[in-house]
Amino acid sequence: MKYLALPLILLLSACSSTNNLSSSYFMKDMLDTAPKSDADVRHPEWGYPSKRLTTGVQSPAMYRTPSMDHTPTQARPNAAPASRGVNSDSLQNFLLQNGVDYEVLPGNHIMVKLKNTVRFDTGSSTVKSESRHWLDIIGRYLSSQPDVNVVIDGHSDSTGTTAFNDGLSVRRANAVKQQLIRNHVNKNAIFTRGYGENVPTCTNATTAGKACNRRVELVFIVSDS
Structure with missing residues (x-):
């Protein structure tokens, strides 16, 4: 049984690493393309909730x-x-x-x-x-x-x-x-x-x-x- 558990642990560890890498990649991409601050948007306040x-x-x-x-x-x-x-x-x-x-x-x-x-x-x-x-x-x-x-x-x-x-x-x-x-x-x-x-x-x-x-x-x- 222990011989089956070891590959399973390695597999789950690899999936976790892949997910973290994928998440980091997409987060980096979003941060690179999104405005860094209000200064990057000409009129950011136009998008605020209406009153x-x-x-x-x-x-x-x-x-x-x-x-x-x-x-x-x-x-x-x-x-x-x-x-x-x-x-x-x-x-x-x-x-x-x-x-x-x-x-x-x-x-x-x-x-x-x-x-x-x-x-x-x-x-x-x-x-x-x-x-x-x-x-x-x-x-x-x-x-x-x-x-x-x-x-x-x-x-x-x-x-x-x-x-x-x-x-x-x-x-x-x-x-x-x-x-x-x-x-x-x-x-x-x-x-x-x-x-x-x-x-x-x-x-x-x-x-x-x-x-x-x-x-x-x-x-x-x-x-x-």
């Missing part, structure tokens, strides 16, 4: 909705106060005064998402004229707000191939970025992403629905400082 913000805008789900998909109107002198922070107050009051629909998103940072979206023709990455006007207004304002980062998300409808739409959504996001830069917004404060046809907000079964999905969305992330 809901309070706001002075009295409407459901923290929406400000004077109307949907319209060109900004004349300034409104009696705009409601916005949420905490001087920069956030300034941004939200600016949007209110210019009739730009927005919502405040929950999160570790103050994030303001525009409900007005930048529009495009089928297959095109040229910003439509009705969107260009209010985008220029926003760009001129953001040029004086160094503590506001801009996240630009490009989207497409389902016309064309998936590969084409992926690239088109990126070009649309970049077109909006370039327009903001022309209005002197700091290019290092602008981040672009393309989602292709994967995140529709309307049906792609109708002409109107496809027009709705040909869009760029903007989110402003405001510094707490």
Whole structure:
């Protein structure tokens, strides 16, 4: 019996060594590829657990909705106060005064998402004229707000191939970025992403629905400082 036990012990010992070696190898690989510290990630705090913000805008789900998909109107002198922070107050009051629909998103940072979206023709990455006007207004304002980062998300409808739409959504996001830069917004404060046809907000079964999905969305992330 003891002659059988010895090989078994050796076998178990070898398996244990192999497992330890394998574990050490994969752990080393993970540590080599993972960010070493927060300094290696441009905005690590964006990934923190969400927390809901309070706001002075009295409407459901923290929406400000004077109307949907319209060109900004004349300034409104009696705009409601916005949420905490001087920069956030300034941004939200600016949007209110210019009739730009927005919502405040929950999160570790103050994030303001525009409900007005930048529009495009089928297959095109040229910003439509009705969107260009209010985008220029926003760009001129953001040029004086160094503590506001801009996240630009490009989207497409389902016309064309998936590969084409992926690239088109990126070009649309970049077109909006370039327009903001022309209005002197700091290019290092602008981040672009393309989602292709994967995140529709309307049906792609109708002409109107496809027009709705040909869009760029903007989110402003405001510094707490």
